Amino acid sequence: MKDEAQAACAAAADLAALEQVRVRYLGRQGLLRDITPALKTAPAEQRAELGRLANALKTALAEALAARRAALAAGAAGASGPRFDCSLPGRWHRPGTLHPVSRVIADTAAIFRTMGFTVADGPDVETGYHNFEALNTPPHHPSLDATDTFWLASGELLRTQTSPVQIRVMESRRPPVRVITPGRCYRRDTTDATHSANFHQIEGLVVDRDVSLADLKGTLAHFAHLMMGPRVKVRFRPHFFPFTEPSVEYDFSCHVCGGGGCRVCKDSGWIEIAGAGMVDPRVFMKVGYDPEEFTGFAFGMGVERMAMIKYGITDIRTLYENDVRFLEQFR
């Protein structure tokens, strides 16, 4: 039966004839099906052997059918007359893209979620108390100036940082706290290649027992590895922020030159990312946390800056020009 079937395959002149061969042998009422009841009645000792033979036969037939089908198809392609042009463009529905700022926020949030953080949010329009006073900003600090901050007629302001969200979180919960706060911020900067009056920040806050500067360093180093790759190094430099003490600025080793020095890092080997530090006890006292019982760290970074570093964007303004030829690169 095997030889007979194979001969039938070879003789089939077109796909329709080949289909008839298939139905004759392998179809629901095909010849091979007839064997099945016979198998059931066969003596037990022969059944296994017969089953094996039947399966081998089926496989051989399927192979013969496939080979002939391929041969017929190839013959059809070579023949003359109107044929389907399989090089025509495929039809699909092009998905859109996410803005690089959104992507960085989502990537950052995903990384910090693996470290037990959750996202917290607050309003863009803030009170002076939450944006400055509760964060231990001295009342005569220049950042309060109308030249730096957008004050509204209502006495509210457009937040200059997402730190007020930290205050709102601490006002509403007891430690432990582990949050990140992505959001839009505003400063009265004149727009240029690296400044935008409207920008995004992601800040983080951890408050618990026995939280130390070493924990901050470890957390940010881990983040840096996940965000920029395993070779990136993190450097802390002392700095000043009213709401942290000690305060640091942190740098990532330059992603372009790897630390050897280049144009992007101005030959320093380091790229400044943002500020961080241990929460100032004066801030804890504002929100009713006992600084003897709890310590904590906070950090922040500019989202546009991260996006520029990560994607090689040289001018912050391109992020707000919304040129689709730019945006659609971010797939």
Added chain:
Amino acid sequence: MKVPIAWLRECVDFDATPGALAEALTMSGMEVEGIVAEKRAPDGVVAARIVAVTPHPDADRLRLCRVDDGRGEVEVVCGADNAAPGVTAPLARPGASLADGTVVRESAIRGRASAGMLCAEDELGLSDDHSGIMILPDGVRPGTPLAEVLGPPDTVLEVEVTWNRPDCLSIMGVAREVGAIFRRPVRRPDVSFAEEGGPAAALAAVRVEDPAGCPRYTARVLTGVRVAPSPWWLRRRLLQCGVRPINNVVDVTNYVLLECGHPLHAFDRERLEGRAVVVRRGRPGEIMATIDGARRKVEGLLVIADAAGPVAVAGVMGGMKSEIRPATSAVLIESARFHPPAIRAASSALGLSTESSYRFERGVDGEGVDWASRRAAALMLRTAGGSAARGVIDLYAGPPAPRRVTCRFARVRSLLGMEVPADEIVDILSALGMGVAGRTAAACEVVAPGYRPDIELEADLIEEVARLHGLDRVPAPMPACRVAPGGPDEQEARALDGLRADLAALGLSEIMNYSFVSADLLKTVPAGDPATRVELPNPVNRDQSVLRDSLLPQMAATVGRNVSRQSCDLGLFEIGRTFARKADGTTAEKTRVALGLLGRPARIGMPGRGAATGEETFLELKGLIEGLCVCRRLGPLQVESVAFPALEDGWAVALRAAGAVIGMAGLLREDIAREWRLPGPAGLAELDVAALLAGAFDVPVCRPVPLYPAVARDIALVVDESVTHARVLEAIAAGAPKELTQACLFDTFRSEGIGKDKKSLAYSLVYRAMDRTLTDEDANAYHEAVKNVLRKKLNAQIREG
């Protein structure tokens, strides 16, 4: 701030190269932003002494100078007024190249040969001074190369001083840091000088009417001074620090300010009416002319006044009337401490920030007041001559109580996560100038010096330990993943990410516009409510003057801008906050999503040619929103025609889903589209994000899938043009049994054959029962019922076969 390294070395010894010093300063908290090596003086320029000066026979403004250049006497032509016999000045010999690249040649000027050129400072690249030739110190041997006279080129560091460290806004402050880093002692310059004649109090009088605004005021008096340009070493230091030299009195006050950080002011004592000053608040209507030539209203500001009126804005800028001029012979040196808020108020009221106000605003050390005054007097005597009156007028309530702060060694360990030995802690704090008042096994108590107002709490001391012990020595262990409960924001953030992903999957690309919008754009594309709109009192510019209350105008503008860049197939979305004034005057925020559609952005593979029609774009947009409603589990979308100012009449709809209004959509008004030269209609929509996320937290509840086959029946009906698809669906629903599971429009058709104002609509209807297989008879009966209702309700003519 600029720090010349040679100046720094006068105050502290260190071995580090400029690069290593910069690194050490950066890593201890004072970021060095630049290292600038000075240029060498040009070759071929030597010191030359002017022997004789005669007028040029053929030019009024030129003179002939016979100079000794070390090789002999040569004649040069010179136009400077200060070229006088006996003066030593730089001579550029033929062949020397000047700062601007010109090469000096032996030449004839108006018929007289000139064997080189006597140079001004700007020509040598030393400063921008072109008032006359540069004067070199007397006694320099003619022929000495200028590079040798000026000394080796210095290196200047540009450092960023953080807001909490006003004490570092000076060479001595930076030197203290350097001393602490390298554990080297810091030197202070000698401030001793001889006092002669009567007491200062007999030569001038001081009264302080506002002791809160001026906790300390001192005055010294010098008489018989000769005002002239400062010597080069002094001018050079000022130039290195970016301060313009004026004269040997004013330059000294600036020099001392740069050196120790304490701002001073020098008055011409003869021009102070009554030879007395009073520190008071400006009176109503008082106006004074400051040395920059501006007339300034000083009412309410802290001023220094004489009997006639204000002569200086305290701590900010001096007045024209009593400024030091060439004829000045008696000088009153003011060294004071002003209250930072008073200076800040004056500085911001006048819109004037000076080296002086910058430091007073941040706070100066009250204990440094007298030292700075002495230093200035000693230097002025050296540069301008004269004699100092005996003693000083010093109005001072006394030093503040010392600030004692305790540092527990265990707290250092727990806050830094690193062991710092107790000895090291004490050593660091001492190196920073803190007096150790006591020490136990567990803690030490220190007294903060007057110049460190930032040291208040234990944490402030721990920061000092951290930065001088070295932040690079703090370990960075793998983070301990402790879990803390999150709030509802976390759920919302995830839902918003889901919404973004849905919009992108539907073919839309995300854009981001500013939260500010221009008033002009709001006029062109009206949206939102002008009555509750929030305007910025102090916008950066006119185009960013209003907080947006709708995302639509910017979405429309983004479409227009992309078309101008020849991108004409656009599918865009933006998620952003909008702002509106509430009844109580405060600001409400609402997150919305805007959609923008032009052409056929998402269709790839023979997308079709020609502009999309209004119908095509509208239905595409509507389809996107329907798709979004499905993704967000909001059930079917309903639309209802509305009028909307930015949208074309007849093409604007309100959107409802899940029983709530979720937004609106339509086509941009044709006149706007034409003005912006859009190639076709632009679809715009704005939806409320809260409404879109309403179903985000529902969990889908599983229902059984049908077990029995469905029966499909098509139906074609001819109805009046006025009968809408929605009415047909309503009618079908009214006539159909519960077994009708789907009614789907698959064709519309118009022809003369079916009649004018008529259309043919073809639907595919699917019937299915959950509990049995439907028979043909069942299906026929259902279908007949539907046909009857359509005939009755819509006067439809059912087309058979």
